[in-house]
Every structure is written in structure tokens, then in C-alpha cells.
Amino acid sequence: MIELDCRGQKCPLPVIRLAQNIGRVEVGDVVRVLADDPAAANDIPAWCRMKKQEYLGSPESDAFEVRRLN
Amino acid sequence: MAREAWLAALADGWADPARLYSAGRRAQQLSDAARAAFAESLDVRPDEVSFWPSGTTAAQAAVLGALAGRARSGDTLVHSAIEHSAVLHAARRGKAVEVGVDRLGRLDLSAWDTAVSAPGVALASLISASHEVGTVQPVAAAAGYCGEAGVPLFVDAAQSVGRAAVPAGWSLLSASAHKWGGPPGVGVLVVRKGVRWISPYPQDDLYRPGLPGSVDLPAVVAAAASLRAVQADSQAEAVRLSALVDRIRARVPELVPDVEVVGDPEQRLPHLVTFSCLYVDGEALLHALDRTGFAVSSGSSCTASTLKPSHVLEAMGVLSHGNVRVSLHRGTTEADVERFLAVLPGLVERIRREAGM
Numbered sequence: 001m002i003e004l005d006c007r008g009q010k011c012p013l014p015v016i017r018l019a020q021n022i023g024r025v026e027v028g029d030v031v032r033v034l035a036d037d038p039a040a041a042n043d044i045p046a047w048c049r050m051k052k053q054e055y056l057g058s059p060e061s062d063a064f065e066v067r068r069l070n
Numbered sequence: 071m072a073r074e075a076w077l078a079a080l081a082d083g084w085a086d087p088a089r090l091y092s093a094g095r096r097a098q099q100l101s102d103a104a105r106a107a108f109a110e111s112l113d114v115r116p117d118e119v120s121f122w123p124s125g126t127t128a129a130q131a132a133v134l135g136a137l138a139g140r141a142r143s144g145d146t147l148v149h150s151a152i153e154h155s156a157v158l159h160a161a162r163r164g165k166a167v168e169v170g171v172d173r174l175g176r177l178d179l180s181a182w183d184t185a186v187s188a189p190g191v192a193l194a195s196l197i198s199a200s201h202e203v204g205t206v207q208p209v210a211a212a213a214g215y216c217g218e219a220g221v222p223l224f225v226d227a228a229q230s231v232g233r234a235a236v237p238a239g240w241s242l243l244s245a246s247a248h249k250w251g252g253p254p255g256v257g258v259l260v261v262r263k264g265v266r267w268i269s270p271y272p273q274d275d276l277y278r279p280g281l282p283g284s285v286d287l288p289a290v291v292a293a294a295a296s297l298r299a300v301q302a303d304s305q306a307e308a309v310r311l312s313a314l315v316d317r318i319r320a321r322v323p324e325l326v327p328d329v330e331v332v333g334d335p336e337q338r339l340p341h342l343v344t345f346s347c348l349y350v351d352g353e354a355l356l357h358a359l360d361r362t363g364f365a366v367s368s369g370s371s372c373t374a375s376t377l378k379p380s381h382v383l384e385a386m387g388v389l390s391h392g393n394v395r396v397s398l399h400r401g402t403t404e405a406d407v408e409r410f411l412a413v414l415p416g417l418v419e420r421i422r423r424e425a426g427m
Contacts, residue, residue: 039378050389
């Protein structure tokens with residue numbers, strides 16, 4: 001798992017960082033995004049749906065986990 | 071048309087309609103004529119129509135006044151998750167239950183049925199069609215459940231009046247003149263006979279829904295004239311604009327990669343289309359389009375005073391950044407739409423490139 005610290009960044013920056021870094025993990029592995037922009041909780045799951053990745057949920061506030069599927 | 075009516079009403083309707091001198095009586099006649107015209111346009115009785123300084127005040131008066139009128143029956147407002155923020159702000163005054171929508175922005179009717187049937191519900195509120203994504207709501211079915219539960223329904227019809235018919239069955243309805251191409255500063259509220267409504271404001275003795283004080287009568291007269299004019303060819307105009315919206319809905323995803331067009335593709339307003347572009351700052355795109363002559367709106371957080379994303383896009387679970395809402399109007403031509411489709415891909419590409427995508 002890798003962790004991207006995007007706290008303090010406004011949307012769409014956390015989603016851009018996620019897209020740029022998802023390729024750094026193997027298929028099946030997880031990227032954890034730390035983001036405190038209020039749009040992140042909506043836009044990270046929406047990105048997963050559009051890009052066919054798996055949204056695993058938010059294990060704690062301002063943290064979002066995504067599993068690479070492709 | 072609205073402009074001519076406004077100028078004529080300025081000449082003849084400047085006086086206070088409540089006064090008994092002849093200029094006041096002329097103003098009263100104009101006010102009555104405007105009320106009768108609205109009643110005919112909306113297919114209601116003239117004494118059910120009241121004028122407000124905006125669609126926002128009319129909607130908030132509907133919610134607060136109907137809640138007050140039903141205080142003996144309950145204290146809870148049931149509303150959809152995609153109401154206009156004017157209604158949501160009024161909802162925060164008391165107890166409220168929110169009913170969700172699906173990915174296309176359609177009301178969850180089964181949850182609505184459950185919510186309005188619960189004890190203690192004073193009022194239900196449903197927008198006629200989403201002002202952000204255009205999805206038309208199942209007003210007739212929602213009104214049916216309200217009827218079974220004995221709960222009055224308020225319909226915020228700002229997006230529909232002048233463009234499409236609103237199904238019957240509601241108890242209160244509000245609209246906004248500038249949304250149908252009339253002057254700004256005129257809201258209309260209809261409270262059907264038999265619906266208890268208590269003013270949220272201090273009220274005079276003439277007890278009837280309305281804001282205390284004078285209305286902007288010339289603007290009200292112009293609003294009535296403009297509604298009549300737009301209704302005369304609303305069907306033809308809806309067909310024309312709807313075809314242009316279909317073109318935008320089909321072409322934008324072909325021309326721009328990673329775009330999500332949102333809202334119901336069929337049960338939708340004729341003139342409104344919304345899409346979100348991945349990796350794009352909505353504010354940057356809005357300004358870029360503005361520089362090329364296109365005035366669009368956005369539900370992205372960076373364009374909102376609150377810096378929060380649109381509650382409508384969130385309720386639907388669709389992408390909120392890079393969001394663009396295009397509203398077509400009477401002056402919009404096919405050539406305008408083609409030019410929009412020609413400039414959009416380059417603008418999105420440049421913003422993405424600058425962001426490193």
C-alpha cells in the first residue's frame with residue numbers, strides 16, 4: 001500500500017494525485033489518499049466508478065482507500 | 071414583451087394599490103389583472119396566487135407558512151435531497167427528514183412513501199425538476215403518497231413553470247419570474263384553497279398569503295405578460311432546445327475523454343444539461359468558457375461560496391469537480407451549440423495539461 005498525503009489540497013488535486021500514482025501499486029494493491037477537501041469523499045468514489053477501480057471506503061476521517069483493479 | 075408591459079405598468083401602476091385615490095385604483099386594477107393572468111397560466115384561482123420579491127422568498131414562505139399552519143398535526147418536513155438550497159435553509163429551522171435520489175437524480179419513491187407516512191409529518195417538499203442536473207421528478211406519484219398520508223405537498227416549480235406542465239396533486243407551488251425569462255425580483259406562490267398557511271412574518275388583518283408591504287407592481291405585471299408569452303410557444307421551444315441538449319449530451323463524451331454527463335437522459339428539463347470533466351478545476355473551466363463568450367454555471371466546490379460541492383451532485387454520487395451546467399434559452403441557436411462543442415475540447419485539454427494530466 002502507498003499513502004498520498006493530499007491534505008490541504010483542493011479538488012480536483014487529490015483525484016489527480018490518485019490517478020497519477022495508482023500505477024505505482026500492483027493490481028490488487030491499495031492506495032490510501034489523505035484528503036480534507038470536502039469534495040474528496042464524493043469524488044474519489046466517483047473516480048473509482050468511472051475508472052473501474054474499487055473504492056474500499058473511508059477507514060477514518062479524511063482517509064480514503066482504493067484498490068487497483070486494472 | 072415583458073419590457074413593454076413593464077414600461078406601461080410604470081406609467082400606470084406606480085401608485086399604492088391599497089389607496090383609494092384614482093391612481094391607486096388604477097394600480098389595483100393592474101395588480102388584479104396580473105393576478106388573473108397568473109391564475110389562468112397556472113390553472114388555479116386568482117385568490118390562491120400571491121407575489122413575493124423572489125422565487126427564494128416564495129419557496130421559503132411556502133415551507134415556513136405551511137409548517138406553521140400544520141403545527142397541530144406535526145412538526146417534521148420531508149424533503150428530497152436535491153431541493154434548492156432556499157428550501158434546505160428553511161428546512162434547517164426545524165425537524166426535517168431527507169429522502170435520497172438515485173444516480174440519475176430521481177427521487178426514491180419507496181423511501182418517500184415511508185417518510186411521508188410516518189407520524190408527525192407536517193409538510194413534504196419536492197422540486198419539480200432538478201435545477202442542477204435537469205432530472206424531472208415524479209411529482210404525480212409523490213403527490214399520491216402525500217395524499218394517502220394526508221400530508222400537503224409543496225412543489226418548487228421554478229424550473230418548470232413556463233417550460234413544462236406541473237402535474238396536479240400539490241397543495242403549494244412556487245415559481246420565479248426570471249427563470250422563465252421574466253424580470254428579476256418576482257416570485258409567485260400558490261396556496262390552494264383549504265390549505266392552512268400561517269405567515270412566517272408579522273401579518274396585517276387582511277389575512278391572505280403574501281409579504282407585508284408593497285410589491286414591485288411593474289415587475290409583477292411584466293412577469294405575468296412574459297409568462298403568457300413564453301407559454302404560448304413553450305412546446306415548440308422545448309422541442310427545439312431538447313434536440314440541442316441531446317446533441318450536447320451525445321457529443322461531449324465523444325469530443326472530451328473522461329467526461330460524465332449527469333442526470334436522466336429522458337425524464338429531463340428541455341433546456342438544461344450538466345456534465346463533469348475528470349481532473350478539471352470547475353472554476354478554471356467556467357472562466358475559460360466565459361472568455362470565449364459562454365456563460366455557464368458549475369456545481370463544483372471551488373465555484374461555491376461555501377467551498378463545498380453541490381449537494382445535488384453529492385446526493386447522486388456523481389463527480390463534482392470539473393462540473394459545467396449549460397442552460398439554453400430562447401436566444402440560443404444551433405450555431406451557438408456547435409461553437410460551444412468546438413471550443414470545449416481544447417479548453418478542457420489545456421486545463422488538464424496545466425494540471426499535469
